Amino acid sequence: MQRIVVLAGGIGGARFLRGLMSAVPDTDITVIGNTGDDIHLFGLKVCPDLDTVMYTLGGGIHEEQGWGRAGESFAVKEELAAYGVGPEWFGLGDRDFATHIVRTQMLTAGYPLSAVTEALCARWKPGVRLLPMSDDRIETHVLIDDPDGDDGARKAVHFQEYWVRMRASVDAHAIVPVGAEQAKPAPGVLEAIAAADVVLFPPSNPVVSVGTILGVPGVREAVADAAAPVIGLSPIVGGAPVRGMADKVLAAVGVESTAAAVARHYGSGLLDGWLVDSVDGTAVAEVEEAGIRCRAVPLMMTDVEATAAMARAALALAEEVRA
Amino acid sequence: MQRIVVLAGGIGGARFLRGLMSAVPDTDITVIGNTGDDIHLFGLKVCPDLDTVMYTLGGGIHEEQGWGRAGESFAVKEELAAYGVGPEWFGLGDRDFATHIVRTQMLTAGYPLSAVTEALCARWKPGVRLLPMSDDRIETHVLIDDPDGDDGARKAVHFQEYWVRMRASVDAHAIVPVGAEQAKPAPGVLEAIAAADVVLFPPSNPVVSVGTILGVPGVREAVADAAAPVIGLSPIVGGAPVRGMADKVLAAVGVESTAAAVARHYGSGLLDGWLVDSVDGTAVAEVEEAGIRCRAVPLMMTDVEATAAMARAALALAEEVRA
Known part of the structure; x- marks a missing residue:
């Protein structure tokens, strides 16, 4: 049975997984879930992200x-x-x-x-199989201007406060995964990546979802070293995030909100293949120039069938890369 | 302003307090609440008992x-x-x-x-003013026969398990306030008793409510030494508990379920006055023989007015004792 590992954030990751399971029902899927959004x-x-995956599926x-x-x-x-x-x-x-x-x-x-x-x-x-990325506490904080401080003063707020309360309405200067340096991947995470036939990055947030998972010491290296093809799907379509406010956190790490820029941000050391939306066909050449195989297909998860087609395209690209 | 201290369990204590507040609205009332029923x-x-008082009032x-x-x-x-x-x-x-x-x-x-x-x-x-009897953890446990053990084997269960799950359907051999020996009264408890003009025991359970409060080291002594008259109201009417299954826990401490037996259980060292229900008029002489002033009045808390009359009777008995 094919073993697929998916690095998933919340809503985007969960909906992609539903499409993937519809596309390949008899598959051994391990989900490595983001816990950087966790909050007390x-x-x-x-x-929130683990629960969104669990409740959705x-x-x-x-x-x-x-x-x-x-x-x-x-x-x-x-x-x-x-x-x-x-x-x-x-x-x-x-x-x-x-x-x-x-x-x-x-x-x-x-x-x-x-x-x-x-x-x-x-x-x-x-x-x-749903695994948290780590059993250790990692909390994503966002550095923003402090309106109550002196000129130029900044403060860190919990990601949920930035995302949910402030609705990302102010600029993010940096994204800080507090606790990540001392964290270890949860049991089974590295083993699942090493044993995978395919590793997928759903169209989740590249910074605060997939990026946070990759930031757990050892995970990025495991993905880079994986024998399996690593295929990602762009969360940016036509220069804007499909949902959420990913552009704000991409700006914080100096990445443009384009399908090609996100692929380059992950890099060819990590990604073997990248799917961009049909409207971003011009990005294909740019991504391939960066050493990443790229195809343009419809990437809107409007329903389970459309999402399943995306998953099939990702798996097809994996086979193409493998060949 | 008159200062009244009430040692209260749950439902009985809360309903009595409502009557007391109706009877003497401009009074400084401190409630010492039972926490032996507390459970994680x-x-x-x-x-449960603190919340019942808080929600009721x-x-x-x-x-x-x-x-x-x-x-x-x-x-x-x-x-x-x-x-x-x-x-x-x-x-x-x-x-x-x-x-x-x-x-x-x-x-x-x-x-x-x-x-x-x-x-x-x-x-x-x-x-x-609602005070827990103690800030320390005290949990009432009940010793019962262990049906899964050898002949004569016993086991302790949490009071709530005995009372709520088992509905006191088996005999209680002992009532054990786990943690009481090491506990201290909460801040203000001893001070309130010492400064009281009247101390009242509502018709709460004499063993697992009022008894547990008195079992906090220092509280029984403070009540016994109080300058104020200490007046109790019988929770037993006509040989049966008005509500609850008080007879089961009274038996565990070797006390008959009669209004007079409960008064003697508290004792004249603690109680100055005792109210029994009108149906228990024959108990008056027996209680007075034990050195406790006693009166027979209606003791059914059917509504706030009936309960207020009970409170007025208790306060009148306090004045009689004081004179």
């Missing part, structure tokens, strides 16, 4: 929203607000709270996040 | 049930069950969960339970 809220450990996701639970209610959040306990800008629903309560209870009891994730997945049966 | 569930610290109680929140929903509990995480026999609602989340977050941040309780009461404004 109300004393509970919240892992397990049939519990709020489909329109792309994150959180279907049929959600908000009694706990309303009560917390009545106690004056925030933040109010992070929308945790009652069903979602239960996941964080179970996770926090297990972590407090001493289980590593990878074991907790496996236990949660025993209920959701996502059909993939 | 799902990694959260739950304080703050207008958030489920009136018919006597505990928990009005207008409650159970999404979190259903999700926890879907994860296979129990216990399912303890009915925490979504609104109630928020209280335990806030409490646990503050405790984890290092605040003592007394400070946390004060913070929660800032929202509920119960109109009394």
Whole structure:
């Protein structure tokens, strides 16, 4: 059975995975999930990207929203607000709270996040092996101007505060994965990459999703050294992110918001193949010049079938690279 | 202003307090709440008796049930069950969960339970000063026969497991307040008792509510030494507990389920006056023989007015004792 490893962020990664599983149903898929978005809220450990993958593949996701639970209610959040306990800008629903309560209870009891994730997945049966990138705490922080400080003063805010509360409305000067240097990949991560037949980067955020996973010491090297072809799908279509505000964090690392620039950012040391959207056909030559095989295909994940076609194109490019 | 100290358990204590506040609205009331019923569930610290007092006096109680929140929903509990995480026999609602989340977050941040309780009461404004009996962890356990053990084998279960899950359906051999010996009264407890004009024992459980509070080292002595009259109201009417299964835990400490036996159990060293129900008029002489002033009045807390009359009777008996 073909072994595919996918480095996944949240909504984009989860939706891509659904297409991939539809394209190749009998495949051994290991998902290495981003945990840099994790945040402690109300004393509970919240892992937004892992949960988005788990809920999406397990049939519990709020489909329109792309994150959180279907049929959600908000009694706990309303009560917390009545106690004056925030933040109010992070929308945790009652069903979602239960996941964080179970996770926090297990972590407090001493289980590593990878074991907790496996236990949660025993209920959701996502059909993939979902691994956190690391059992160690890594939190992405964003360096922004400090409006309350002196001229030129800056401050770091948690990624979720930048992304959800501020909606990336101010410039990001740097993206800092706090704790990454001391972190180790979770058990199974390096082994899965080494044993993979194909490694895929879904159209997830190249900086704060895939980039954060690659930033765990040893992961970038493992991907670069992998025998398997490494194929990515551009999250930038026609010069703008398909969803989210990826341009803001790309600017922070000095990368233009174009399909070709993101490919060069990953680099030929990492990527063997890159898919750009049909509207970015002119990028193909530029990417290939950088030593990365490139094809232009439709890259809008409008539904599962369109997404499955993207996955098939990525796997076809992998075979082309391998040949 | 008259200063009244009340040693309160859960439902009985909370309802009595509502009557007391109706009877003497402009009074300085300090409630010393039982925390022996406290339990850790799902990694959260739950304080059933403190919350029952807080919700009842703050207008958030489920009136018919006597505990928990009005207008409650159970999404979190259903999700926890879907994860296979129990216990399912303890009915925490979504609104109630928020209280335990806030409490646990503050405790984890290092605040003592007394400070946390004060913070929660800032929202509920119960109109009394609510103090936990102790900031230290004390958990009432109940010794029962172990059906899985050898003949005569016994095991200890948490009070909530005995009371809520087993509904006190088996005999209790002993009541063990685990942690009590090493515990200290919470800040303000001894001071409030010493400064009180009246100390009241509501018709709460004499063993696992009032008894547990008295078992915190220093509290029994403070009550015995108090300058103020100490007046109790019998939770036993006509030879049976008014509510709950108090007879089971009374038997465990070798006390008959009669109004007079409970008075003697407290003893004249502690009690100056005791109210029994009108149906227990024959107990008056027996209690007075034990050196405790006794009166028979209606003791059914059927509504706030009936309860207020009980409170007035208790305060009148205090004046009689004082004179």
